[in-house]
Amino acid sequence: MIPVIVIVLGIVMLGAAFAAIYFKSLLASIISAGVISLLASVLYLILGSPDVAMTEATIGSGLTTVVFLFALYRVRKGNPDD
Numbered sequence: 001m002i003p004v005i006v007i008v009l010g011i012v013m014l015g016a017a018f019a020a021i022y023f024k025s026l027l028a029s030i031i032s033a034g035v036i037s038l039l040a041s042v043l044y045l046i047l048g049s050p051d052v053a054m055t056e057a058t059i060g061s062g063l064t065t066v067v068f069l070f071a072l073y074r075v076r077k078g079n080p081d082d
Contacts, residue, residue: 009042034061
């Protein structure tokens with residue numbers, strides 16, 4: 001059962017990666033990249049590596065996505081402080 005779940009997660013991650021490449025919207029690409037990272041953390045957890053899964057979920061999925069969204073917001077808004 002676990003190999004089937006791993007294969008399905010891998011296929012979904014590949015689909016999200018191609019979607020992130022082909023989306024025209026930067027917001028959609030950032031969210032798609034966050035989904036890839038979140039699925040990778042689930043995959044690590046299934047494969048028996050909870051410490052790597054927690055690190056991937058917090059830094060890879062959470063922090064990186066928030067930083068990218070903040071950067072996108074600042075670029076679209078413009079920086080009047082300069």
